[in-house]
Amino acid sequence: MNDVLLKIKDLHAGIEGKEILKGVDLSIGRGQVHAIMGPNGAGKSTLSAVLTGRPDYKVTEGTIEYDGRNLLELTPEERSWAGIFLSFQYPIEIPGVSITNFMKTSLNARRKAKGEPELKPAEFLKLLKEKMAFVQMKGEFAKREVNVGFSGGEKKRNEIFQMAMLEPTLGILDETDSGLDVDALKIVADGVNALRSPERSFIIITHYQKLLEYIRPDVVHVLKEGRIVRTGGPELADRIWQEGFDGIDG
C-alpha cells in the first residue's frame, strides 16, 4: 500500500479567470491529519473546492494524485465514491429532502457505483441512529429537511454526521469551526477525533488555532497568497496564535 494518499504538485487554480492558487505543493500521508491555516483570501476554500471538483473552479496547471488516481479527471460524485468528503464552510439547504432520504440516496448511489446491493432498510436505520448519537442529534433530526431552518451549530454537526455516515478516506473540514460556540466545537472535534484511524486522513482548514487545540494535527501548513509558505508541527499553530500570520513568511 502506498503511504501517500494525496499528492498535490504545483497546483494553479482559480475562478472566473482569476488565479487564486499559485503553485501549491502538498503531500498527505495515510492516517495523517494536516491543518491548513491562513488569512482570509489566501486560497484555503479554493483548495477545498478544487479537491472536491466544484465546476466553477478551474485548474490551470499542476496535478493532484489521490490514492494512485488522477483526481482531476473525476466528477464530484466519483470523488465522493472514491472516499473524499468535504464538510462545507456554508452547508447548503435542500428544501423538500429529508436527512433520511438524503443519506439513503447518498449511500446507495455509492454502493451502486461499486456494484454492491442497496442497504436493507433495517441496516440503514441502525447506521443512521448510531451516527446521529455520534453527533448528539435527536430522533426528529432525521425527518428534517437538509439544513433547512438549522442553526449554525446544527448545520456543522450535520456535516460531521454525514461524514460519519459516509466514512471517507479523506475528510476535508473547511472552516468547520467558524460560527460555532464552544459546546458545538467540542461535539464536532470529538466526532472528528473518533473518526481518526490509520486508514483515514484529514485536512483541517481553519483560520483560528482554537479547533487545533481539540483536534491535534500531525502537520500544520500556512497558506498565504496562494502558496504554502511554511510547514511544521502542531507548534506552528500555536506560534501563529501568538504572532499572527504576518509573522510567518516563506
Next chain:
Amino acid sequence: MASSIYIIGKDEIPARVSLKENERLDWTLVCLPGTSADVSIDIELDGPGAEVDLAGLYLCRTDEKLTLKVNVRHNSGGCTSHQLFKGIVGGQASAAFDGLIYVAHGAQKTKAYQENHSILLSSTARAESRPQLEIYADDVECSHGATTGFLGEDELFYMRSRGIPEKDARRLQIISFLAPVLERLPEELRDDIVSEC
C-alpha cells in the same frame, strides 16, 4: 365525500361549486408538462360544517403558461378550507397562482389555510404567487404561505459531493418536494408524474 382528480387541459373542471351544510369536497388538480392553461375555480362554502380540501401540482418544463385562479369563499361560518399547490417551473415557462380566501361578514369559526410553493429550474422560468385574503369576520383561523425556491448549482454540487449523481439529485429534490400532493394520486398517475421528473 366527492373526491376527484382533474388533469388540467384534459378533464372538464367545474368552474363553480357550492357546498351546503356538512358537505365535503376533495379535489386534486394536476398539470402535466406541455400544458398551457388558464384555470379558474370558485368554491362557495354556503352551509356550516362544509369543508373543502384542494391540492394541485404543476410541472411546467419548457415554455408553458399556466394561470391558476382559486377563489375559496367562506359565505357561512363554521367551514374549513385547505389549499396546497406545488409547482416545478423550468425552461421559459411561467406559472401563476392567484389564491383568494374570502370570509364573509359573520362567517365566524372559519378555518382557512393556503400554501403555494414553487421550485424554479432555470433563471428564465417564472413562478408567481399572489395570495389574497379578504376577511370580514373576527373569529377566524387563517394562514397562508408562499415560497419560491431555486434548484441551483450550489444545491446540485452539495448533493454531488455526497455521491449523488446530478440527474438523481435533481429528481430527488423534485419528488420530495411534490410528495405531499403525489400521495393523493393513484399509483399509476403518480408513477407517470415521477417518470416526468
